[in-house]
Amino acid sequence: MYDVIVVGGGPSGVFTAQMLANQGFHALVLEEHKEIGEPVQCAGLISPRTLNLAGVSENIIINQLTGARVLSPLGGMLDIRTGQVHALAVDRAAFDRQLAIQAQNAGADVLTGAKVKGLKKNAGGFQVFVQTDSKEISCQARLIIGADGANSRVAKWLGLNCTGPRAIMYAADVELSRPEENDLVDIFVGRNMAPGWFGWLIPLNKNMCRVGTGFAFSRPGHSPRYFFQHIIESFPEYFKGFKILKYTGGTVPMGLMPKIYAPNAMLVGDAAWQTKPVSGGGIYPGMRGAQLCAQVAAQALKEDNLSEKTLSRYQLLWNEEFSQEIRCGLSHRESYLNFSDRDIDLLLRFLNKPYWQNIISKYGDIDYPSILARPLFNAGPWTRGFVKAAVYVAEHGSALKKGIKSVFSW
Numbered sequence: 001m002y003d004v005i006v007v008g009g010g011p012s013g014v015f016t017a018q019m020l021a022n023q024g025f026h027a028l029v030l031e032e033h034k035e036i037g038e039p040v041q042c043a044g045l046i047s048p049r050t051l052n053l054a055g056v057s058e059n060i061i062i063n064q065l066t067g068a069r070v071l072s073p074l075g076g077m078l079d080i081r082t083g084q085v086h087a088l089a090v091d092r093a094a095f096d097r098q099l100a101i102q103a104q105n106a107g108a109d110v111l112t113g114a115k116v117k118g119l120k121k122n123a124g125g126f127q128v129f130v131q132t133d134s135k136e137i138s139c140q141a142r143l144i145i146g147a148d149g150a151n152s153r154v155a156k157w158l159g160l161n162c163t164g165p166r167a168i169m170y171a172a173d174v175e176l177s178r179p180e181e182n183d184l185v186d187i188f189v190g191r192n193m194a195p196g197w198f199g200w201l202i203p204l205n206k207n208m209c210r211v212g213t214g215f216a217f218s219r220p221g222h223s224p225r226y227f228f229q230h231i232i233e234s235f236p237e238y239f240k241g242f243k244i245l246k247y248t249g250g251t252v253p254m255g256l257m258p259k260i261y262a263p264n265a266m267l268v269g270d271a272a273w274q275t276k277p278v279s280g281g282g283i284y285p286g287m288r289g290a291q292l293c294a295q296v297a298a299q300a301l302k303e304d305n306l307s308e309k310t311l312s313r314y315q316l317l318w319n320e321e322f323s324q325e326i327r328c329g330l331s332h333r334e335s336y337l338n339f340s341d342r343d344i345d346l347l348l349r350f351l352n353k354p355y356w357q358n359i360i361s362k363y364g365d366i367d368y369p370s371i372l373a374r375p376l377f378n379a380g381p382w383t384r385g386f387v388k389a390a391v392y393v394a395e396h397g398s399a400l401k402k403g404i405k406s407v408f409s410w
């Protein structure tokens, strides 16, 4: 009999368990894989803020990134060098492992090789059916927390609406000689290479990188591997002599999930769509989600009131902090989706000037991308032209010619 059972031993789940165990609640984390953190399905790019929030040690940092280049297949480029560390490439498996150890140190039980097969609601909360290596067991908890990732079965079992837009990613750790500019992330944009998404190259050291791509629209006959290969072939100068060491991939949900709680139940992390719609990054929002989830759960457990109404406060807190950020990200994405490769190329060339580069390096924040939108769009008539054109395009679905014309005639 537990106060809380967390399904899923990813960062959002174990962080939630850690905070609840810290407050004296009897918490159990159930993780289907034998080892926490494996297999890795992530590019492992986080902000320094995320590392501080997680409280894990700095020895998981593999590289520090101070800038980015956004590259179009037509040759345009936006080159941002800030001189400050904005992002960290980390050992994601070690990140998850350290969080799990912190949860155990706080008093939570973490059971690996334990796949949750089903839930049954009862008067005391939920009975949880688990398949371990050797046998089937069942446990009881007053509260169940679904932290079981993008394809959450807990959300389905609870009858919560979990169909929404998602990006499908395909990525690899590669051997790639990159003797210089190892503090820059490369971002590849283009409708044919990454439809509705983008590709990335994150240097880890002089000989190793993480490369990946994603797409939000599937194209009949085109596998994720096809888009990956397309990026490599479109930018041969960036991938000379590269060798794939290990593939990975996965899905990232986007948007505001309509409901992330039910009687005696809550969702957190990817299971609750707690991700950034512009980049797909989910570690930071998932950990903030975990804090809000634990805050509401602790109060409800203390009062022994796990009703839907009490737990709905979690959704209020989440929406208060992130709904604007997510809506803003979705609307920027919507505009981006309507840009042709030519539009994107022109926009990158246009922004690749010291004036705009300074604004982007001053306000750019990988956890809160919307912070940059306001100063960028308010910076002058040029961007206003683009924004107007983007809105026009979003409404009328045609090319950006109008806005581009106004920009270059200004």
Ligand SMILES: Cc1cc2nc3c(=O)[nH]c(=O)nc-3n(C[C@H](O)[C@H](O)[C@H](O)COP(=O)(O)OP(=O)(O)OC[C@H]3O[C@@H](n4cnc5c(N)ncnc54)[C@H](O)[C@@H]3O)c2cc1C
Pocket (backbone or CB within 6 Å): 007, 008, 009, 010, 011, 012, 013, 030, 031, 032, 033, 037, 041, 042, 043, 044, 045, 046, 114, 115, 116, 117, 147, 148, 149, 150, 153, 169, 170, 171, 212, 248, 249, 250, 251, 252, 268, 269, 270, 271, 275, 280, 281, 282, 283, 284, 286
């Ligand atoms: C290719 C790729 C690259 C990415 N790169 C980044 C990045 O650079 N930065 C970033 O911030 N985000 C990135 N993300 C997103 C990030 O990985 C997720 O947002 C993050 O892992 C979410 O954490 P979570 O704890 O919510 O879920 P997960 O990390 O997915 O953890 C869910 C856990 O639940 C377990 N589980 C599932 N079902 C059951 C069950 N029935 N019983 C028991 N256990 C179960 C799974 O095994 C898993 O361990 C990337 C995603 C992908 C696919």
